[in-house]
Amino acid sequence: GAVVSQHPSWVICKSGTSVKIECRSLDFQATTMFWYRQFPKQSLMLMATSNEGSKATYEQGVEKDKFLINHASLTLSTLTVTSAHPEDSSFYICSARQGTAMGYNEQFFGPGTRLTVL
Amino acid sequence: GNSVTQMEGPVTLSEEAFLTINCTYTATGYPSLFWYVQYPGEGLQLLLKATKADDKGSNKGFEATYRKETTSFHLEKGSVQVSDSAVYFCALTSNTGNQFYFGTGTSLTVIP
Numbered sequence: 001g002a003v004v005s006q007h008p009s010w011v012i013c014k015s016g017t018s019v020k021i022e023c024r025s026l027d028f029q030a031t032t033m034f035w036y037r038q039f040p041k042q043s044l045m046l047m048a049t050s051n052e053g054s055k056a057t058y059e060q061g062v063e064k065d066k067f068l069i070n071h072a073s074l075t076l077s078t079l080t081v082t083s084a085h086p087e088d089s090s091f092y093i094c095s096a097r098q099g100t101a102m103g104y105n106e107q108f109f110g111p112g113t114r115l116t117v118l
Numbered sequence: 119g120n121s122v123t124q125m126e127g128p129v130t131l132s133e134e135a136f137l138t139i140n141c142t143y144t145a146t147g148y149p150s151l152f153w154y155v156q157y158p159g160e161g162l163q164l165l166l167k168a169t170k171a172d173d174k175g176s177n178k179g180f181e182a183t184y185r186k187e188t189t190s191f192h193l194e195k196g197s198v199q200v201s202d203s204a205v206y207f208c209a210l211t212s213n214t215g216n217q218f219y220f221g222t223g224t225s226l227t228v229i230p
């Protein structure tokens with residue numbers, strides 16, 4: 001199956017700094033990528049949807065100025081957590097989807113990035 | 119709207135026991151249904167899927183049948199192993215195939 005990678009797999013940073021997380025589709029072109037956040041022992045919450053070359057669509061309650069998403073190419077999307085605070089500590093997971101046709105297009109999930117803000 | 123409800127855990131079973139994790143859904147149109155597994159410290163891995171009513175998804179001894187009449191997609195395995203210990207997520211996508219809707223996850227621990 002298709003492979004999606006994330007880098008870094010874990011990161012620890014100081015409060016107030018910014019952290020960038022990369023999501024790459026390794027063997028296919030991803031027209032759409034999704035960013036999720038997972039709190040301990042909870043389900044995934046969709047943060048935003050990004051389409052290559054256009055602005056990301058954020059879910060209600062997600063601060064777009066805090067979570068900057070850039071989908072610069074068909075194989076790379078980045079999530080930047082700006083001015084991170086301890087409450088931003090979480091597990092961030094991306095997924096990538098190939099194709100734009102209506103109907104089911106499988107999404108492939110990355111392994112996740114554990115962010116800890118001190 | 120779209121939503122997924124799955125049984126709360128945690129679930130603890132002895133090795134070789136029968137497993138059922140219930141999942142029901144609410145959706146407009148004709149969703150595709152999925153079970154994902156998450157091992158400790160890792161991301162989600164697709165376990166199985168079904169894209170239309172009465173389809174049965176199966177993988178690694180797990181199976182689930184898309185039941186439109188009961189809006190359910192229960193996960194079953196006849197004989198669990200210690201290595202099956204993980205968190206299992208039921209999910210659906212709408213018929214546009216865009217957004218995933220996840221259940222809250224069910225933690226399974228299999229003891230020898």
